[in-house]
Amino acid sequence: MDTLEFQNYAGNHLPDDEVTRGEHGAAELCAGTVVLCSLYYIRLMKERRRRQVEQRRRVLRFRRTKARERLRFAVLWTSRVLSSRAVSTTTSVTIKESLGRQSDSNGCPSTLWDSVIEKAFTNFDWLESFRMTKSTFAYLCDQLRPTIEGIDNDMPSAIPVEVRLAMTLWRLGCSCEYRTIERIFGVSRYTIAKVVGEVCEAVVSILTPKFITVxxxxxxxxxxxxxxxxxxxxxxxxxxxxxxxxxxxxxxxxxxxxxxxxxxxxxxxxxxxxxxxxxxxxxxxxxxxxxxxxxxxxxxxxxxxxxxxxxxxxxxxxxxxxxxxxxxxxxxxxxxxxxxxxxxxxxxxxxxxxxxxxxxxxxxxxxxxxxxxxxxxxxxxxxxxxxxxxxxxxxxxxxxxxxxxxxxxxxxxxxxxxxxxxxxxxxxxxxxxxxxxxxxxxxxxxxxxxxxxxxxxx
Known part of the structure; x- marks a missing residue:
């Protein structure tokens, strides 16, 4: 007896209530199968999204680590060049005067910072490290330079405005501890705290009235x-x-x-x-x-x-x-x-x-x-x-x-x-x-x- 003949036989010889129960049972079985398949699919999709998120986080952690290494290289290289030039000057010339003589040459601190950071940093590095574009960073330097350079501080060595701003933005954006910033920028925690405070005060005094107003x-x-x-x-x-x-x-x-x-x-x-x-x-x-x-x-x-x-x-x-x-x-x-x-x-x-x-x-x-x-x-x-x-x-x-x-x-x-x-x-x-x-x-x-x-x- 083939399938069609069996279905006809079952439909003709089984009681109506049994046929109805059979139809309901088949429908329930199909519905249960659909639900199980849907739940399994949802589980697979959640697991897939979780793996994608984890992979994206691993990639971001790796890229941030590389960005941090490149920033440390740029800061240390700039500081080393400035220190060597300061030592080469006569002892009667202070560091501030030395930097002033360099301001009209291609080796001034800002130019040096720009050339080093340009080669070391990608656009991703800029956004992740400073949370802004290069043009905005340059704008802030131009706006804050007269005030920051005019601060009479007792730091052991002159720190370019660009590096001071970089320290502050790194502190605000990455929310890392001072010992991490200390390793990157090669200066003491006291100096970092002092720089961050001075830059924040300069931003509030100069830029806040311009950008936050009724x-x-x-x-x-x-x-x-x-x-x-x-x-x-x-x-x-x-x-x-x-x-x-x-x-x-x-x-x-x-x-x-x-x-x-x-x-x-x-x-x-x-x-x-x-x-x-x-x-x-x-x-x-x-x-x-x-x-x-x-x-x-x-x-x-x-x-x-x-x-x-x-x-x-x-x-x-x-x-x-x-x-x-x-x-x-x-x-x-x-x-x-x-x-x-x-x-x-x-x-x-x-x-x-x-x-x-x-x-x-x-x-x-x-x-x-x-x-x-x-x-x-x-x-x-x-x-x-x-x-x-x-x-x-x-x-x-x-x-x-x-x-x-x-x-x-x-x-x-x-x-x-x-x-x-x-x-x-x-x-x-x-x-x-x-x-x-x-x-x-x-x-x-x-x-x-x-x-x-x-x-x-x-």
Whole structure:
């Protein structure tokens, strides 16, 4: 009896309930087989991705090791040439005068550094070692050279500006210990700490006022236009958020710096524009402070309440005059110049506006991700005096803005590495219980109705 005859025989001679059970059993068997095959395929794909990630990490570790060796060679070669030339001069000429005589020749420190590093470093080496392109590095040298060279330090030998900047960027980007930097640059840890401090102070005094400032005029208009194009909310000038920077337990008032996640920190409050650049910073509040507490003690709040934060550039929307405002999470108070999402979404307009606000709030998170990805020193406990910490963090934010504004590439694996090393951040606090002003609620309701109508609401 062939298969077809058997099927006909079974269908004609078996009871209907047995035939049905057989059909269900076959269907269940097929479904189970499909599920098992799917689970096996998913497992294979996960294992494949894991191997790819591990391979990529091994390649990155190897390339970074080679980059570190090439940097050490370039630094030591430059230092050796400069030392030999300094010794060859007369004893009555100081090292600083010796370098001054070389400044008009092809053997000056900067030219020497450029020639050595050009041959030793690839583009990958530059990004991994200094987290910026060569052109941005050269720009920083030009901007900081007059200040850094004018510092009257007591170092045993003159260190070119390029090497000092390289030390600082390596410290900020690679987050390695001072003994590692000591081996690479061939100078003592005391000298490295002194150089890093001086370069950070120069960056904050010279470049921070240029690159971190409240938007005005055409810049403000472009910022609001970009936010509206991306998130459909008018008059938005920035998104405010916080980031906790880990510190070693301070000697005094330790409890104030102990945050809700169980580690000591200071709070960085920053306002971000549509291009992930910071335009206001507040650094140094203790880690146990809530978002609203940090805001209320900042100059930003003082400017906002005085009406001097933004120019009087209003826009009529739905018959209501909408001022320029910032956006924050529910942990912030609702103010005419600071909007927050609705806590109760009883109306569809409220839910729609919250969706757009949520998308806009991600701008702050993305900016912080890029900040700590590029300058991974912010991922580990910073062992420095609390009085210097604001300068250290402001340097990272300023360099972040410079790199972003100049279009320096950002490597995606920096985000992966940051996610693995970062301590768990304290979540947004409870909703601020300050009584909102009627004007604030009217502005938010108008925005909700406008966004709702723009997206097809009746």
């Amino acid at each position: 938007p005005r005029g055409e810049i403000l208009q472009n910022t609001m236009k970009a936010f509206e194009q991306r998130f459909s909310v008018p008059q938005l000038a920035g998104v405010i958020g916080t980031f906790h920077v880990a510190i070693c337990p301070p000697g005094e008032l330790t409890g104030q710096y102990f945050n809700t996640k169980g580690w000591h920190s200071v709070v960085l409050q920053a306002v971000v524009d549509s291009d992930h650049c910071f335009w206001d910073l507040n650094i140094g509040s203790p880690g146990n402070s809530s978002d609203s507490q940090v805001l209320l003690t900042s100059e930003l709040y003082e400017w906002g309440t005085e009406g001097s934060l933004f120019p009087n550039v209003t826009r009529y929307v739905g018959g209501v005059e909408i001022p320029v405002y910032m956006l924050g999470s529910r942990s912030y108070p609702l103010l005419p110049w600071l909007m927050t999402p609705f806590s109760e979404q009883s109306l569809p307009e409220h839910s729609e506006l919250n969706k757009h606000f949520s998308s806009a709030l991600s701008t702050s998170k993305e900016a912080y991700d890029r900040l700590k990805g590029r300058w991974s020193c912010l991922l580990k406990r910073i062992n420095s005096d609390l009085s210097f910490l604001p300068i250290f963090v402001a340097t990272c934010c300023t360099l972040h803005n410079i790199c972003e504004s100049r279009g320096d590439p950002f490597q995606e694996h920096w985000l992966e590495e940051a996610a693995e090393e970062e301590l768990e951040q304290p979540s947004d606090g409870e909703e601020e219980e300050m009584e909102p002003e009627p004007m604030s609620e009217e502005i938010r309701d108008t925005l909700a109705n406008t966004v709702w109508k723009q997206n097809g609401g009746l």
